[in-house]
Amino acid sequence: MAESQFAIGKISIMAKVVMYCTAVCPYCINAERLLVSKGVKEIEKIRIDLIPEQRELMESKTGRRTVPQIYIDETHVGGCDDLYALDRAGGLVPLLNK
Numbered sequence: 001m002a003e004s005q006f007a008i009g010k011i012s013i014m015a016k017v018v019m020y021c022t023a024v025c026p027y028c029i030n031a032e033r034l035l036v037s038k039g040v041k042e043i044e045k046i047r048i049d050l051i052p053e054q055r056e057l058m059e060s061k062t063g064r065r066t067v068p069q070i071y072i073d074e075t076h077v078g079g080c081d082d083l084y085a086l087d088r089a090g091g092l093v094p095l096l097n098k
């Protein structure tokens with residue numbers, strides 16, 4: 001079968017996005033804004049202000065204490081500044097679109 005037949009109707013599947021966050025967090029809002037602008041429809045938000053065990057988990061997994069901490073699939077992107085830097089470097093869209 002010709003390659004073009006596979007290309008027709010090709011869909012890209014969006015990666016899973018997980019964001020550790022708190023209720024009041026301007027950096028989280030900015031990060032979410034960028035992700036939504038790239039077509040992300042769903043962000044799993046883990047509220048570390050409500051769930052102390054998740055705060056501990058976030059800190060031990062990432063080595064960071066600030067929110068947001070963002071994962072795209074298995075990749076730890078980091079915080080809001082890291083997310084924007086990744087986008088400027090051209091790495092965000094490829095990471096989101098598998």
Ligand SMILES: N[C@@H](CCC(=O)N[C@@H](CS)C(=O)NCC(=O)O)C(=O)O
Pocket residue numbers: 024025026027028065066067068078079080081082
């Ligand atoms: N450079 C970080 C800054 C994140 C930041 O300062 N987040 C605040 C909440 S909006 C925070 O976690 N503050 C608690 C702390 O600094 O321990 C980023 O871009 O994500």
